[in-house]
Amino acid sequence: MPITESTALALERRSHAHSSQARAPLSKASGVSMSSSPYYLQGSRFTIRMNGVIGWLARRGFSLKGTAELSVRGRKSGQQQRIPVNPHPYEGAEYLVSARGHSQWVRNMRVAGGGELRVGRTVRAFTAVELPDEEKLPVLRAYLEKWGWEVNQYFKGVTAKSTDEELIAAAPDHPVFRITVKP
Template sequence: MAILTPPAHVKRPGWFTRSVMNRVVTWLSRRGVSLAGAAVLAVEGRKTGEIRRAPVNPLRHEGEVYLVAPRGHVQWTHNLRAAGGAELCHGRRGRRFTAVEVPDAEKPEILREYLRKWKWEIGAFFPGLGPDAPREALLEAAPRYPVFRLTYTD
């Protein structure tokens, strides 16, 4: 008897986000213009080995830097897991890092801070949640949102 597991949470970007917004944010960030702290993640593709780029919002929280995936288990999260590290780029400068995925039990306060800072941008991907959500609600949502703790290597 096969055990069925539910598909991982993914909120795929629409055409406008993928073809216009992500490209604009990436273009601006690569020229040193950051929208509310956005940067470009450059990570090796797990299947092709090619560098894949995605705009991200690095979060500084309690002396650590995190990447949160508001759209869930998307391609950059799979690639980052496989690579174990990547580079955050802003302007002409990139910083290499290693990444460790944060266990669900540690995510609530990180998600709370992420929502506090970027709810205006990513709130639609966290239905019913905000920075004032009870810890239990954030803990219940935690498996849907990968979070990585970064350690810079340069």
């Protein structure tokens, strides 16, 4: 069931209470080290509207520079939640990176362990494993090389040209999942 813009805004207000950081506790199942107050940059009304347009285009088969619509089961509602994402191929594997931090889709993915990527009628079901912070460096650098023009503002000044130390420092704020498409 699709989430309307008004539903998304209501959920965002309720879950974030007008804060730029999420307050809900994170799942301990992933074993990934995280800061005590997880980073999450809430989307503006414009961003939410644009995500709706990009998701609508992906459902109809139009991928903008590789975007796809992610569908993942909600950890509380059990309903499929949808959001456009930028699947990132790197060294023979495919990854999902959360530029905005510990978002709702990230929390849902940790519980669900997978989901679906859709572009038009092509639906790819997958399983997902979250990378520990120490394994994120090359994936984050490659992701920022490709998508930096779109996501740099969410990385607090860290870019693809940043030092390894700067990228490693940013790693806890940006969950990365290695996805494996089911046959």
